[in-house]
């Protein structure tokens with residue numbers, strides 16, 4: 001068997017493995033590269049394989065850095081079968097359409113710029129039509145723990161990765177040239193004690209010959225979820241006391257639902273009251289609907305709520321604003337509004353309007369609950385910029401800025417090491433999906449535990 005990482009090798013995004021064995025070609029994940037310009041440029045580079053020859057694609061979860069390349073594969077001829085959990089398929093439906101809309105919009109917006117410079121306008125990476133065609137290929141869904149025979153000589157099992165709704169790690173058994181090969185792909189592993197989703201399952205294929213493990217937080221731990229919820233509560237109470245609004249830049253998938261879940265809990269136990277919370281993001285509202293449709297992915301606590309006929313994401317004072325008019329109306333509120341809007345790093349979307357209206361007012365606050373990548377508007381504010389430019393206007397940063405670090409969907413270092421240490425000591429471990437420093441640190445820690453490790457380069461073919 002040959003496995004070639006196309007992305008997420010010594011970097012975080014662009015997860016995609018090419019798997020070649022017994023004349024078959026498969027992919028595991030098909031993610032977009034995201035972040036700095038030189039990384040995103042990789043999205044346009046030619047595939048080192050012919051998409052028409054790919055027979056199946058296994059998907060670990062619905063984040064764009066794991067699924068965002070699917071429509072481009074379809075555009076270039078992929079017609080095979082996509083295999084995922086039912087929740088991941090539904091998440092992919094909204095995420096890929098949203099991504100395709102953005103691609104088309106950006107291409108349209110840049111067309112004039114390119115023309116004025118006398119160069120050929122840029123085509124979108126893919127279109128809404130490509131995304132719709134892609135959804136038609138999600139033909140096989142698997143449950144957690146269910147074994148699927150993809151070929152007579154290749155079986156896979158999905159296990160709960162506890163990262164986002166529907167996320168899995170993949171256990172694979174292949175038979176090639178009379179020998180059995182066992183491989184585990186961690187996908188993205190979840191943080192412990194997150195709401196709604198379960199904690200990551202322990203690996204079952206402990207005698208795997210090879211393990212591909214994510215390293216996002218291979219060099220550090222998070223603050224605990226409990227501490228972060230406390231910080232969120234304090235930030236909201238302080239803002240209400242000062243008589244301002246709080247803007248919470250929110251990722252539409254998972255983080256938005258997590259924050260709603262915490263607000264509901266805080267209201268129920270009486271630690272917050274008389275809230276006026278707006279989920280001002282059509283994508284997050286759609287994602288919340290998908291969460292409601294997949295209780296099979298819930299942990300015991302969330303199931304318990306359902307038994308009592310309680311919606312995990314609803315509480316007195318929460319408003320879901322889908323229309324542009326309803327979103328604009330929020331601008332008239334001067335105090336007491338808690339506004340959750342995307343994009344999560346303030347690079348676009350409705351949150352920019354809310355920042356424009358609230359960032360310059362010292363009684364308001366901005367509460368960051370997710371990672372802010374270098375170069376984004378969110379990062380500039382977190383790093384203490386005194387003023388920022390929004391829609392061509394210079395806005396002073398007078399609002400109180402809170403940064404809460406413990407809501408990560410990723411396992412911290414100790415959880416990663418604990419999970420990996422279930423494997424027997426003959427497992428060779430490939431460290432993936434992390435910045436260089438995290439990959440190196442995790443590799444070092446795993447070596448200390450007695451494992452043989454290797455951090456592959458992008459496009460390095462591994463002969464297993």
Ligand SMILES: [Zn+2]
Pocket residue numbers: 061063066163188
């Ligand atoms: Zn992820």
